[in-house]
Amino acid sequence: MGHDVVVASGPEVTAATISLVDVLVVGADQVREKSEWFSRLRAQIRAAEVSVLGMASSTDDEEVSPLLEIGVDDYLVAPFHPRDVRARVELLERRSYAFMRRQTHEESARxxxxxxxxxxxxxxxxxxxxxxxxxxxxxxxxxxxxxxxxxxxxxxxxxxxxxxxxxxxxxxxxxxxxxxxxxxxxxxxxxxxxxxxxxxxxxxxxxxxxxxxxxxxxxxxxxxxxxxxxxxxxxxxxxxxxxxxxxxxxxxxxxxxxxxxxxxxxxxxxxxxxQALMTEVASIVTALQESQHLFDSFLNNNPSLAYMKDEAGRRVFANEPFRRFFGLPPGVDVSTIPDESIMPPETVAHLHEQDDLAFKSGQPSVSESIIPTPDGEPRQFLTYRFIARDSSGRRFLGGVAFDITERKAAEEALRRSEESFRALIEGSPEAIFVHRGGPLLYVNPAACAFLRLPANELVGRSLLDFVFPEDRTVAAGTLDGLPSRGAPRVREIRFQPPTGGVMTAEISSLRLVFAGQPATLVSARDLTERRQIQARLVVADRLASVGTLAAGVAHEINNPLAFVISNLSFLTEELHAISALLPAGRLDELEEVLEETNEGVNRVRLIVQDLKTFSRGDEEQPTAVDLNRVINSALALARGELRHRATVVKDVNEVPLVEGSEARLGQVVLNLLINAAHAIPQGQSDKNEIRVSLRPENDHAVIEVRDTGCGMSAEVLSRIFDPFFTTKPVGVGTGLGLSICHGIITGFGGEISATSEVGKGSTFRISLPAYRKTRLNKTG
Missing domain, CATH: 3.30.450.40 (GAF domain)
Known part of the structure; x- marks a missing residue:
């Protein structure tokens, strides 16, 4: 419990022991057996003011009476719980300390x-x-x-x-x-x-x-x-x-x-x-003197014209640049020099008006004004005005004027340069993109048309978002304007606009300053049209070569073919003449063979005729053709092929007349309708559709023939206009139909193209220019 304890028994308890303790703890059995020791030490116990605590095994008189006889201050009965012992010891301690305090108090009072x-x-x-x-x-x-x-x-x-x-x-x-x-x-x-x-x-x-x-x-x-x-x-x-x-x-x-x-x-x-206040005052005085010196030095060495006026309009201060600009003598009192003596009246009126506004509003203001030098040279100034007060509260107008003549000239030159640059960029046919390593900052109209999105949907996005995923790694090095060593600055990159499709473009980049900060300009040129032209040139060159070959082959085949056809006709007539002289059935087999031979020869004759058609030039003079009538005629001719395969839908709008030949254009449309029908199996006309549409588009008339047939793969689609290329079985097609259609359309200045997807059908598109009433006469 935090107390020192001395343990002694019977004669071991002496006056010296008593002097060491504050509380004397005795047991009832010790008092009964050895009471004489306590009687002997009673006087020492009282003199030392030691408290006595008795310990009894029970509340029986034989246990408690001995303790009471020796005059214990308090006693405890078994079992002896620690909390009870602590409470008794604390009570006795307090009594002892109270005695000590009384003694101390008596001494302190004295x-x-x-x-x-x-x-x-x-x-x-x-x-x-x-x-x-x-x-x-x-x-x-x-x-x-x-x-x-x-x-x-x-x-x-x-x-x-x-x-x-x-x-x-x-x-x-x-x-x-x-x-x-x-x-x-x-x-x-x-x-x-x-x-x-x-x-x-x-x-x-x-x-x-x-x-x-x-x-x-x-x-x-x-x-x-x-x-x-x-x-x-x-x-x-x-x-x-x-x-x-x-x-x-x-x-x-x-x-x-x-x-x-x-x-x-x-x-x-x-x-x-x-002491601190005195030191601070001294420091303030010194600081004020230094501040005044610095203030004067700053204003007098500053290139701006600084001045102050009181509310009466008198100039009470002007710095050295102000004095030099107006040619004022050194040391002259500026308050004695009115504005009218150093500036023209119109300038004074303008400056006084601005001063009055600043005084009335009490707010800082900025204005531009033209102030001529004493020699009459006009200079443009930007003046800041503000209200200042002295210690007594008087108001003064402060003014700081900066000469911005050269800056205004540079800004005007820069503005004209930016206008020229913007006009050049806005009118550029190439797509222009500007960025700083991330989101786009600017796009020109060609860029919007290139990606088929408005400017507000492009600015803030990364150009890489529109690059074909497989080309993004290659494009990143070019789009940042810092190509690695040996890398070309111009690359062909595929783009994927949000509206769909993939297009190839030639891009280049360079570093420049845009809106005052370094940036990268990326230009992109769509190669789709160039590739189409190149492809058409290849096809045209191929067709020209094949046409020359076809013309020779047709000529060489046509002469012997005429003899064969004539001889077969003679044999047929003679066979019929002698058939009456022979037994019945004797010539049946010969007639079948001769009929099959005639069919084969006619087949050859048709192929030669197609070759001649494919190889000969356009000898017909173009005339105005009504495509609506052409479509109706072709649909009427193909009705037998179409009705068992698909439902025909006609979507015809009013279009201008086109240049061409009604018969030749009818041949093209009929060929496309027959091909569409052959791409659809028979007996499912209610589940398939062939749609023929006619609409105007930019001074052209556009015909589209769309089917829901089997479609074509990309490899087949790339070769459909090649001569003699066909996917039909042997004996069903010659592979010249679409080649001839291509020659007819391009011969009239039009275009023919196709799109297809396996299992979803094909679409053929024909675009023909509108008929021009004024034409140049052909000569030759």
Missing amino acids: GEIERLAAIIQTQNDIALAGLDLDVVMRLISERAMILCGAGGAAVGLIEGEEMYYRVCTGYSSQFQGARIPVGSTMAGSSVLRGEVMRSDDTERDPRVNAPVARRHKIRSMLNVPLKRDNQTVGVLSIVAQVPYAFVDSDERTLELMAGLLGAAMGNAAEHAAK
């Missing part, structure tokens, strides 16, 4: 006059110590420790959230210079509450951190707040190693000492403040 005399002497000593706070604090700590009979004293000051022990004496020297959180100590609580706090026994005071007090052997503590100018700034503390060391007179003494220290601290602080 020495109260000496204590007051000591406090007065302390006050005189503080006055002699001057304003050195460390000396004053140590003096008060030592006197407080002596007057209150303490083992140690300390002065703690509040610094932020910590208690700083600035001066410590006696047993408290161990805390010298320590910094402890304010809320963690009883001394800190005294400061926070602003009230005196005393602990008679730290072991039993819940306000005290008992483990810390025990570690530093502190049993009694008295804390008095230090106040300066009615504000708590610290604490004066005294401590003792025994409990109940301090009484009420000690509290009053420590409060008086704390008052003396607080007054001394106030005097020192006031003196320090006066």
